[in-house]
Amino acid sequence: MRSSSEPFYVIAGMMMLSLGHGTPDQAYFPGGLKANIRPDDRAVYIGTIRYHRNEFFEITDAEIVDDYDRVKAESERQLGRKYPLRKALLKPAR
Numbered sequence: 041m042r043s044s045s046e047p048f049y050v051i052a053g054m055m056m057l058s059l060g061h062g063t064p065d066q067a068y069f070p071g072g073l074k075a076n077i078r079p080d081d082r083a084v085y086i087g088t089i090r091y092h093r094n095e096f097f098e099i100t101d102a103e104i105v106d107d108y109d110r111v112k113a114e115s116e117r118q119l120g121r122k123y124p125l126r127k128a129l130l131k132p133a134r
Contacts, residue, residue: 043077044077045077045078045079045080045081046077047074047075047076047077048074048075048077048084048086049071049073049074049075049133050071050072050073050074050089050130051071051072052068052069052070052071053068053069053071054066054067054068054069055067055069057097065097067093067097068099069089069091069099069102070099070102072132072133073089073104073130073131073132073133074130074131074132074133075128075129075130075131076128077128078126078128081126081128082122082123082124083115083119083123083124083125083126084125084126084127084128085108085111085112085125085126085127085128085129086128086129086130087104087105087106087107087108087129087130088104088105088107089102089103089104089105089130090102090103090104090105104129104130104131106127106129108125108127108129111125112125
């Protein structure tokens with residue numbers, strides 16, 4: 041996605057669940073994360089947020105998955121080196 045060259049925040053998230061007829065249920069995802077973006081960044085890797093849940097779809101844990109090496113290689117294959125990818129993993133916003 042395209043963004044300004046300022047810090048990037050994940051405030052919260054929500055996903056609509058279609059579990060049959062009637063009103064769809066919703067799953068909520070906590071945020072409170074930040075990626076430090078620099079003014080000279082052209083492309084930034086923030087990681088993947090992996091949420092863990094219980095049987096009631098309540099979030100019990102979250103982790104940031106770092107797959108930078110694979111994504112960087114894929115990015116260079118598709119875009120060349122015109123947009124160098126910098127790692128800026130999401131961290132708690134405090």
